[in-house]
Amino acid sequence: MKDYSRRKFLSNSLVTVATFSIVPSKVIAGFGKTPPSDKLNIAGIGVGGKGFTNLKYMEKDSNIVALCDVDWEYAGRNAFNRWTSAKKYTDYRTMFEQQKDIDAVMIATPDHSHALPALIAMREGKHVFLQKPLTHSVYESRILQETAQRYGVATQMGNQGNSDEGIRLICEWIWSGVIGEVTHVDTWTNRPIWPQGLTAPKDGKRIPKTLNWDLFVGPAKFREYNPVYHPWNWRGWWDFGTGALGDMGCHIIDPVFKALMLEYPVAVEASSTPFNIDSAPNAQFIRYDFPRRDNLPKVAMPPVTVNWYDGGLMPPRPDELNYDEKMGDESGGCIFYGTKGKIMCGTYAQKPTLLPTSLMETFIQPQKTIRRIPDAMEGGHEQDWIRACKESKETRLEASSNFAYAAPLNETVVMGVLAVRLQSLGRKLLWDGPNMRFTNINPGDKIRVISKDEFEIQNGDPKFRKEYQTLPAADMAEEWIRHTYRKGWEQI
DSSP states (O other): OOOOOHHHHHHHHTSOOOOOOOOOHHHHSOTTOOOGGGSEEEEEESOSSHHHHHHHHHOTTEEEEEEEOSBHHHHHTTHHHHOTTSEEESOHHHHHHHOOOOOEEEEOOOGGGSHHHHHHHHHTTOEEEEOSSSOSSHHHHHHHHHHHHHHTOOEEESOGGGGSHHHHHHHHHHHTTTTOOEEEEEEEEOOOOSOOSOOOOSSOOOOOTTBOHHHHHTTSOOOOOOTTTTTTGGGGBTTTOOHHHHHHHHHHSHHHHHHTTOOOOSEEEEEESOOBSSBOOSSEEEEEEEOOBOOOSSOOBOOEEEEEEOTTOOOOOOTTSOTTSOSSBTTEEEEEEESSOEEEEEGGGOSOEEESGGGGGTOOOOOOOSOOOTTGGGTHHHHHHHHHHTSOTTTOOOOTTOHHHHHHHHHHHHHHHHHHHTGGGOSOEEEETTTTEESSOOTTOEEEEEEEEEEEEETTEEEEEEEEEEEEHHHHHHHHHHOOOOTTOOOO
């Protein structure tokens, strides 16, 4: 595998490659018959969990030709048994080097290993479906967006609610001025449902024979294997995941971002339960401030505040909601506060309603102006991307959550993660979105982070062993915005 520097990558990104297109079946075959030339050859990277579900939704009229996973026992439970003719790999770099019949790639690895395979694929002219959160860092999001545009490939983030009916209704209601100017939005989730706030284990454990741990760690700082990291538990560890906000923010903030036509926030602040240098907090609150946007024909877009709650924290209950009515759904939701009314929805923008809900009895729906995607939550989101892959870049109708939209949304989400990690500064952080930097962190500023947190009872008395690490705030902010990658993985 070639070792690309960041400078070499940026230079290579300027080169435009041709994007293939597939001849529509209606041109060369009869109805009800899909010829081989009308099928995408799809490779899956990270196929043991959500990736397996994504691939099942993609297999109709497509060929699953390659499967790549660092854990063959985890992947083998489902994916390896379902697509037995697909070539199997442990290292996606080897897959790209050896197998040249791949047209498109589905990536559902842990957060920290999203960007690199996506970039390799796009540089080779392959279309990319990438699970949420799009990336682990702000800089990675920016590079993915720019690369997708330069190479003309079809892209989609795995926030399936973006293709569903609920988000479209919310947009049409707000753009029609149904609730007036929106100045405030509350969002929340029930996550985390995995362990967080943990101290990293002192000792490593025996690596399972079916797991390539070095490849799992990938571009992150190396640490010894422990089952607290894999499988599934990786979300709560900063090196691999982005906590509850990273997991659900691209779902729950999605209707806010789209309906209010948001771009970069100008400020952010956060507070949380205790966390340490290794693991995310159990509960957190983040406040984003967004500037005024251009007015629409029927409604203005004034400055807006967006609040995020997780880990059991909840926003205030609106007065218009009856005592026996649920706020959002079991997993979370959001509430838009406008000058003329309120809109509430559940996770994935499901079941939007005006508040009070009795208004829906006489509500006259505005005209539907946004393209609908059938069965979005049951494969329609994936199939919309496949449709886009088959269209030429010159005439393509981009998929609903293509990287031009998804990357700025994701930047906002992972920038909120930065605010949590920098909260000991005790101030609202001012954000320069175009230049990806905080403007009010001074060279001498320090942050204080827990490095050790132990507790036991000795002779009936509590004994606390809590230690803190003091770090330079400006340096850490830069590191968390861009990341320093482990040797051998410096392709960004």
